[in-house]
Amino acid sequence: MADVQAVLERCDQAFLDPYGDAEQPECVESDRVILYLMDSRRIQKVLWRQLSVLDSMMSLLEGLESSQQLLKQHCPKNIENKAHARWKALKAETVVGVQETEALISVLQGRLEQIRSKRNRLTQLVQELRDKKEKREQLEGSLQKAQNALRVCGGQLTSVRAEVAAVLDCLANWQLVRDELHGYVSATQDVMQSNLLSVDQSELCIEQRPRLCGSLGSSELEPLKLTVSLSPCDRFKLQVHQSTAGVEEECMKGRLMELSADLLEVMQHYTSQGDMLAEIQSLHSSFAIDWNPAQRLLVYLKSASVMCSLLVEDGYPSSGRAKLQSIRRDMQAVDVTALQPPRDNMSVTEWLLFLSCSPLV
Known part of the structure; x- marks a missing residue:
């Protein structure tokens, strides 16, 4: 212990009484904790200095050739100053290192923020890509439906074309019938003084001027209006319009070859009442x-x-x-x-x- 005390006196007088006065008043629990932490720090500093002294001693002992040289050699001066200078240098290096570390941390934080921004942008792009993929799938489905509908329309168009061809053939037949009826009408006009008022694909409107054999002239009896409606299978319907002629409206039906006979019958019935109807028609104006x-x-x-x-x-x-x-x-x-x-x-x-x-x- 005496040798240790001698070594401590040579290094630093503050090491002799590291704990200070032992007779301290009792404190509250918080003061105890503070004191404990301060004592711990002081102990750590003492241990650090002891380690520094031990390091110096080991360096000194390594440089000696014999124990007599240790007793004769004087105590080196400014040992603490060198250690303190070295500690200052290490502290400055530490500060520089901390600053560089903080700068690198700032750079890393900036890069991390860029990475987060790029990740968010990438997430948005991925979502947009998914939306576009869904839209593409929907468009593909719509395109497939449109193609199916187009194929169905193509089949319907082929069917309609066939129907149109059949209708055109039927129309050609109707045109032949119409031309034949025109011939009949022309012949009837020559014999019965008839006028063709209008012609449709399936209907004729005729005006007949009858000839009277009575006391009144044929010009005094108004023409009789008739409508001939044609139907498939060579059928017809003859409609007699009353209008101002004064005859009873009637409708006759039959085969197309019977049309001329029915027209003649209607006109005979009309002319049989010619004198009376001509008189009545002439009285309408008075x-x-x-x-x-x-x-x-x-x-x-x-x-x-x-x-x-x-x-x-x-x-x-x-x-x-x-x-x-x-x-x-x-x-x-x-x-x-x-x-x-x-x-x-x-x-x-x-x-x-x-x-x-x-x-x-």
């Missing part, structure tokens, strides 16, 4: 009349409140007569017993003139 061919009733509206009805018998004017059926005023029947016509067998025209001039009506 009197407010309405002719009902089904009931053979002629209604004469003298005024807004007076309405007269004439019954025209079948066979008029040769065998039938025109009779006054009723007179209504304000929708009420009027007694016609006091009404005396100038003669018994009067025509429709004479009846209308008599009723229009009679003060009793």
